[in-house]
Amino acid sequence: MLEIRNLVVKYGNFTAVKGISLEVREGEIFGLLGPNGAGKSSTIKSIMGLVEFEGEIKLMNKKIGVKERNLIGYVPEEFMLIDVLTPMEFFEFIASLRGIKSQERIVRLIYAFGLEKYVNKPITSLSLGTKQKVAIVAALMHEPKLLILDEPLNGLDAKSSRILKEMMKKHVEKGGAVLFSTHIMEIAEKLCDRIAVINQGTIVAEGTIEELRKKAKMEGSLEDIFLKLTGEDEYIRGVINALS
């Protein structure tokens, strides 16, 4: 569904992403794992056209243009909400621009994420978790083919987190695809069909959990594999020794 070829993202002299290639297939949840500053968000922002990039990004074999944007639902890492509006006004605005005709799905999402109490309050006054829910509803309202979620579980309560995870599963069962970045290994381990581990702007490993285990030549949790693949296990041991 989504193809990325030789993606390079530069911020001035600093190269954040160094020639990444990956593919997100229909019916799968694809996880992007990596330490802070590894290039996860830059990769996602490139897909959305929010940063300048070199390389090729295609959605369903087409470059992402105005029409293709309606096939994507995006939850950014930083809120892109309009603070002076209420969630209701924000949803109305997004729905108008997405050409949604019926409010039914939006209302169901509002209730699913427990936002009904907050729909008439200014977004600026909402808690971080509630703002995240607003961003999630705005991304899901048009039933997109591809969901791109950048650290979507940040600030979410257990109930909403569970609902979102279940929705992601249902979404891929219906033939959609999910690309999501997270630093919570347990969630990635449970949810993702395939994972790409990014470190310093390059993919150091890609595949199912089993394939990653083989590559790391070790058993254990995804966290252990991740630390081994990113070469941070040695560093952590050193830090712990120094601290104790």
Add this chain to the structure above:
Amino acid sequence: MPSLRELWKISGIYYRNLNFLTLIESRTSHTKGVGIEKLAKNANRSVVYNKIFISLIFLFSAIFAAMESSVMGYAAFMLLLMFLFSFFFLQTVTYFFQLNFQLLYTLPISPEDIRKVMFLTFVRIFDIPLILNLFAFPLAVSIFNLWYSAFPAFFGILLSELFSVAIVTSLSKFFYTKLSQPSGGWKEVLRVIFQIIWAATFFIFYAVMMWIRTLYTRLSLYEPIIEKYALIFKLIFPFNFSYLILSPDFISFGSSILFLFFGYLSIRWTINNISRIKELKVEEVPPPEKIRMKITGQIYGIIRKDIKMISRNPGLLMLVFLPTFEGILLMALGNSLTASLYIVFTFVIILTYTLFGFEKLMIMKLLPIPKGKVYLSKIFIGILVFGISLVIMDIYLFFKGEFPDIVEQLILLPAAFSAGVVCLYLGDRIGIKRSAGLSALGFILIVALGNVMLYLPGIGGLLFKGSTEQNLVASLISLIEFLIGVAIIKTAR
């Protein structure tokens, strides 16, 4: 325990934050992304420039007032100082009440010291003009009067400043709980009225500055009335201090002492309020019984969103008023309506750029909306503001006994639309991130081109002045320009 010097330093950090917040809020558009570092850097510089500007204005004003050497002249200066001070700092003080000092509570600083930091941050808002005024006016008065008249002048100014700070504090606390809060029915109307007052403070300040000298001359005409009721005026601030400067007696002295006590109470009230800053309170809104959404078309969706943003953002609302205000101002200074239009158009373009900045950075990249539709929605608001400005300027002329040519103005509207589209298109191509995203030269060139397009139908018509073809030629040029605008909207990618 931190020393006062250290607390002053900490307050400096909060003050920089306040300047940045004020700048961001007044810019109004989405500011995440490129250029934020530059904005942060410029925030303090622009605040210092503003303070120097206002200090100079007060300095000249103090000299004019001292030269008048009359009860009315002195009182007028003190009143003017009080109100202008309040107006000038109202917006910054409003943002001061939104500052979050909670971080300090996690550090080893006592609550008492935190209150001091809050107070010092507040003091920093007024610093240069406050101190300069305190000495400029007394000095000027002592030059044009007896040397010891500087003392009552000093206390008169001090009191004006104390009252002014109390006024601005109460207004800000009152306003900040009302602004940015969506609510239905009459509350919505009330909130918009608050916003207008909030934004209008800027214009009042500007207008008074333009006519300061005339104001003094006009006010001096009331001198005989004041003399007639001198006994009463000696009891009222700031006239009591005027009398104390010019012809001190027991009544003016006693009254001044009483008002100094009021000044003491007002500063105590202010300090108490400053150190009790709380998080932005939001009125409880009950959840709706049934959710009913209003989903519209794309263009109307953006316009609706923009209007809501304008109604809740004083900075944006100010930009909406600016074209009309500047137009009327130029006409009041003797320019014709036609000659004043260039400034109206320029401010309309600044408004559309600001509104467009948000979509450019986010909406156009994430949502399935063609550029042309975004242009159209912004130009719609721009032309609406342009049209309203034109109507208000017509009304102004009408009251002056002149009759504007309505047909000529109607012919102008399609050209204004097209000029707006061209400006927005070029600005977008060159790179609007915010209204300040373009270089000054780039902006000037684009607006100059827009103005050429705006005036072209009129110039074309002038070639046939007096003949029946004049309006026809102007209409034709306006129509051709309109079609160019439509073509840009249709083909914009």
